[in-house]
Amino acid sequence: DAGVTQSPTHLIKTRGQHVTLRCSPISGHKSVSWYQQVLGQGPQFIFQYYEKEERGRGNFPDRFSARQFPNYSSELNVNALLLGDSALYLCASSPGDRSYNEQFFGPGTRLTVL
């Protein structure tokens, strides 16, 4: 079975631009979460979507938004990019939204903002 897939793998943008990152969860998983991992740090929670509804939001500005589609895939959008948005963006899927559900991570999208 395919794992979590993310696209693109790498992305280079300039300040002020907009970016869309995409994620496809493991088949049968209804929850998708997004994380930002700055070099040398642990992942920071951005959003969780479950059954197409936003269920959690981390401490990120309104420039960050996301949505989940009927097939449970998801997009993360970031507007007005800043240099500090440069990071590895990880998507994770899980079968549900309970505490014992492990999250399965994709390989990430490496975003560089120049």
Add this chain to the structure above:
Amino acid sequence: GNSVTQMEGPVTLSEEAFLTINCTYTATGYPSLFWYVQYPGEGLQLLLKATKADDKGSNKGFEATYRKETTSFHLEKGSVQVSDSAVYFCALSESGGNYGQNFVFGPGTRLSVLP
């Protein structure tokens, strides 16, 4: 709020040495606890988990016990290999109400194993 603290790295060991990576947590309820591993250039992989107090998670020779009284989930391995070189993340997960699953990661501990 919830938080996870890990011992600072990097940790450098010789092959076949004993490994301990300390992890302590702060949580408002009864979280599940996880260890994830990240190899260079890759995403995170689940190493082991424990969902209630006194549970022991184990996988690939690694183990960790959920200690509610000390709010700890220390990772141990009796004999490390060069292939264990990676960054290890301790994490907790709580769920409740309308806020889905709240997953919090520690800062990670880099392990280097020398032959």
